[in-house]
């Protein structure tokens with residue numbers, strides 16, 4: 001119905017794929033054997049370097065401007081890439097800034113970890129990526145998302161990462177789903193965590209009105225929550241995948257929390273244990289009055305937005 005890009009969360013292939021060779025003809029490399037994870041890290045660095053080199057070559061042939069500062073360089077120049085790294089260096093708990101995720105009495109209904117605040121290069125980079133899906137931005141932003149997931153799901157092997165579905169109209173407009181692409185990139189760096197692309201949007205009356213298709217900008221909290229309520233479901237064939245499984249919802253930007261709340265509701269209805277959500281950026285900075293960030297999402301706890309209060313401990 002929408003994205004075809006999600007699903008595979010597989011990390012790089014390890015040394016198993018190497019064919020057996022005569023050790024005399026092919027002496028072992030002059031460095032000690034690497035652990036599988038180290039191998040993966042080396043491969044990732046090599047891939048990064050190769051695509052960096054390719055981007056440099058391409059920039060010589062086709063001049064491009066940095067999407068953030070406009071410098072004639074790559075799609076994302078080195079200094080803006082490093083600014084993005086800095087902006088996403090300290091993931092924080094962000095749900096207190098999202099009214100749809102906090103009850104009137106201040107009870108947190110769903111914990112959310114954000115990689116950074118939606119501003120400056122992080123916002124510009126993400127905005128440009130959502131429009132055009134540039135490869136370099138995908139790598140940079142995917143890395144930031146991976147770090148936030150790692151902070152949220154500490155020791156969370158077996159946790160399923162569930163991307164928020166893109167609306168059909170948005171998908172048709174762009175031809176890709178930014179969240180799925182970013183999550184795919186992030187998942188390469190998250191061994192032990194699997195992507196479960198199980199959510200879909202139900203076609204609703206909102207989708208039939210041309211001119212109202214392009215998202216929720218300008219809608220207030222109430223209107224937004226009302227518009228998304230009941231708009232998602234776990235695809236019928238995918239219920240077994242999430243039944244009883246711990247899940248973390250993945251989205252790009254946290255604003256009111258209505259979208260993530262709806263994803264949590266749909267997963268809960270399908271029998272999943274929703275632990276919380278991770279976003280690349282939150283529009284509100286961390287609450288200054290809150291105690292120093294207890295970032296990880298608590299384990300063994302499922303949140304149930306359907307009942308409008310936190311779920312019971314497992």
Ligand SMILES: [Zn+2]
Nearest residue numbers: 066069077080
């Ligand atoms: Zn730049």
